[in-house]
Amino acid sequence: MFDLDLWREIFQSINMNRTRSLLSGFTVAFAILLFTILFGIANGLENTFKEAFGTDANNSIVIYPGKTTKGYKGLQAGRQIQFKNEDHEYVLDKFGDKVQYITSKVNRNVIASFKNEKNSYQLRAVHPEYMFIENNKISEGRYINQNDLKNKTKVAVIGRIVNDQLFTKESAIGKYVNLSGIPYKVVGVFTDDEGDNEERVIYIPITTAQLVYGNNDFIDFMHLTYNPEMNSDQALSFGTLITKSLKERFSVARSDQRAIRVRNMAQSTKQVDMLTSGLTVIILVIGFGTLIAGIVGISNIMIFIVKERTKEIGIRKALGASPKSIIAIILIESIIITTIAGYVGLLIGVGVLEWIGPSLEKYFITSPGVSNSLVIGATITLILAGAIAGYLPAKKASEIKPIVALRND
Amino acid sequence: MLKIHQLHKSYPIGDSSLHVLKGIDLNVEEGEMVAIMGSSGSGKSTLLNIIGMLDEADSGEYILDGLPIKNLTEKKAAVYRNKFLGFIFQSFNLINYKNAVENVALPLYYQGVKRKERQEQAMFHLGKVGLADWAKHLPKELSGGQKQRVAIARALAANPKLLLADEPTGALDTKTSHDIMAFIQQLNDEGKTILMVTHEEDIANMCKRIVRLKDGVIMEDVKVTQDRAENYV
Numbered sequence: 140m141f142d143l144d145l146w147r148e149i150f151q152s153i154n155m156n157r158t159r160s161l162l163s164g165f166t167v168a169f170a171i172l173l174f175t176i177l178f179g180i181a182n183g184l185e186n187t188f189k190e191a192f193g194t195d196a197n198n199s200i201v202i203y204p205g206k207t208t209k210g211y212k213g214l215q216a217g218r219q220i221q222f223k224n225e226d227h228e229y230v231l232d233k234f235g236d237k238v239q240y241i242t243s244k245v246n247r248n249v250i251a252s253f254k255n256e257k258n259s260y261q262l263r264a265v266h267p268e269y270m271f272i273e274n275n276k277i278s279e280g281r282y283i284n285q286n287d288l289k290n291k292t293k294v295a296v297i298g299r300i301v302n303d304q305l306f307t308k309e310s311a312i313g314k315y316v317n318l319s320g321i322p323y324k325v326v327g328v329f330t331d332d333e334g335d336n337e338e339r340v341i342y343i344p345i346t347t348a349q350l351v352y353g354n355n356d357f358i359d360f361m362h363l364t365y366n367p368e369m370n371s372d373q374a375l376s377f378g379t380l381i382t383k384s385l386k387e388r389f390s391v392a393r394s395d396q397r398a399i400r401v402r403n404m405a406q407s408t409k410q411v412d413m414l415t416s417g418l419t420v421i422i423l424v425i426g427f428g429t430l431i432a433g434i435v436g437i438s439n440i441m442i443f444i445v446k447e448r449t450k451e452i453g454i455r456k457a458l459g460a461s462p463k464s465i466i467a468i469i470l471i472e473s474i475i476i477t478t479i480a481g482y483v484g485l486l487i488g489v490g491v492l493e494w495i496g497p498s499l500e501k502y503f504i505t506s507p508g509v510s511n512s513l514v515i516g517a518t519i520t521l522i523l524a525g526a527i528a529g530y531l532p533a534k535k536a537s538e539i540k541p542i543v544a545l546r547n548d
Numbered sequence: 549m550l551k552i553h554q555l556h557k558s559y560p561i562g563d564s565s566l567h568v569l570k571g572i573d574l575n576v577e578e579g580e581m582v583a584i585m586g587s588s589g590s591g592k593s594t595l596l597n598i599i600g601m602l603d604e605a606d607s608g609e610y611i612l613d614g615l616p617i618k619n620l621t622e623k624k625a626a627v628y629r630n631k632f633l634g635f636i637f638q639s640f641n642l643i644n645y646k647n648a649v650e651n652v653a654l655p656l657y658y659q660g661v662k663r664k665e666r667q668e669q670a671m672f673h674l675g676k677v678g679l680a681d682w683a684k685h686l687p688k689e690l691s692g693g694q695k696q697r698v699a700i701a702r703a704l705a706a707n708p709k710l711l712l713a714d715e716p717t718g719a720l721d722t723k724t725s726h727d728i729m730a731f732i733q734q735l736n737d738e739g740k741t742i743l744m745v746t747h748e749e750d751i752a753n754m755c756k757r758i759v760r761l762k763d764g765v766i767m768e769d770v771k772v773t774q775d776r777a778e779n780y781v
Binding site for chain 1: 597600602603604622623626627629630631635637641642643645646650654655657658659663702706
């Protein structure tokens with residue numbers, strides 16, 4: 140099959156007709172270049188979008204208690220609903236299969252001090268699972284664990300900013316920080332990608348907080364993440380289901396909007412999903428548009444090339460070239476040019492993205508780029524299109540009577 | 549060598565058609581050198597193109613070296629052209645991006661001859677037309693006479709049975725024309741059968757037989773005493 144002479148013929152033709160080869164190569168390279176850059180920028184937009192959405196688990200549901208606004212089952216309006224540990228257990232028992240992580244929370248503001256440093260921070264008393272819900276990263280030490288919970292130990296995990304502000308000269312781990320008069324041993328330092336406010340936080344075990352702040356089993360609110368395999372519609376109905384069963388549990392009227400409130404991230408996830416798919420559609424339109432422009436370009440050039448070579452085809456046929464060899468010579472030449480040019484366009488495109496990428500951040504485009512498979516796919520599409528676009532005129536040319544071709548000047 | 553019987557050919561022109569060849573009968577023996585003459589529109593080029601399998605007749609018989617040429621597929625026609633025929637055109641028809649030796653080697657390429665052997669044979673034929681020193685030159689670097697000699701070398705390369713020349717001197721000045729004719733005569737002396745279309749009397753007289761066409765029929769078919777071209781050089 141491999142015919143060295145055929146390749147020699149083709150490379151000679153490419154080499155000796157440089158203007159023609161360069162022009163057709165330029166069209167393809169330009170199409171792939173545009174495709175790469177536009178796609179890359181669109182991807183950059185999507186990246187920005189995802190980043191803006193944050194790193195919190197985006198499948199979370201928060202349940203807050205409030206005051207009833209309606210009387211129900213003989214109970215008066217204006218009753219304060221209070222969650223307790225047993226409610227946490229209730230949710231876990233009833234919906235365990237749909238829950239990924241769950242934590243209860245008690246929130247306080249505290250004055251924290253260490254030696255001469257003193258500042259006000261948010262105190263969150265939580266279960267160990269909270270770390271995953273918030274997507275916190277431990278930079279030193281450890282997080283709150285089940286032992287802390289069981290023994291109601293006075294340990295604290297502090298945010299990076301707390302660490303920087305209170306422990307200016309030494310490592311915080313193992314030191315005792317004073318939280319509103321009670322000393323807690325610092326066991327860990329965490330960071331949070333979401334920003335400084337999330338790092339001005341101190342975590343302690345929820346059981347410790349319940350002991351310290353009133354010796355009860357009260358919970359301020361519950362925070363859970365649902366099974367990530369659920370789609371946003373399933374998650375939304377899951378949220379409704381929790382609300383409904385908790386309302387029954389606390390004898391709250393179904394129409395009461397205040398007594399038990401649920402903030403379900405699935406709501407916004409759904410909107411984000413829609414925006415993302417909108418963006419995907421735009422990206423696809425851009426991609427196909429560029430590709431079609433490239434296909435039209437390469438088709439035109441192929442028709443032109445065959446026209447230009449009609450006389451040569453006539454000569455070759457007069458000398459005994461078979462129709463098949465005429466098609467082969469034209470097609471393979473176009474495929475070679477398209478492949479090389481496509482690759483050049485890809486390289487330039489990726490290079491340009493690398494080069495201008497960082498400076499685009501202020502235009503909401505973060506790390507623009509394209510996957511190699513995508514661009515290679517696009518190049519192959521162009522090659523195929525070039526082959527098809529070239530085949531028809533090449534076939535036609537191979538069928539021209541040599542006398543007609545020779546007369547063509 | 550070549551037998552033609554009642555050959556007809558017409559070209560469609562709009563709704564009507566132009567009857568170009570109206571029943572041609574022609575026999576050419578091996579070793580002949582025939583000039584086909586006629587004013588423009590007489591059908592001489594059409595006849596040559598049909599003989600060269602570059603065009604097809606509407607009806608009639610055409611037998612080349614015992615092979616009936618009829619309803620050929622393009623593939624078959626390509627093989628026959630390559631095997632039996634060598635072409636010399638008025639406008640040379642060299643491939644402009646190939647140098648002289650590559651042009652000469654092209655018919656051998658289509659015969660499937662190996663590259664090295666191709667190169668040797670092409671150089672041999674190029675040497676025969678006296679252009680061995682010009683082998684690496686592109687057609688645009690050659691004079692008209694040189695181009696026609698390259699074309700002749702190319703026509704000879706495949707060692708054809710029949711050499712067809714369409715106004716081979718039409719684009720050349722008188723002196724160069726005589727040069728080329730001397731060479732073609734020499735080929736004929738060596739035994740090649742040659743068929744040539746021309747409208748120049750002096751060129752026709754350098755052949756051994758003149759066939760005159762008018763309005764698609766043969767008016768006259770005479771053997772002549774060959775006028776040797778080297779007398780003019």
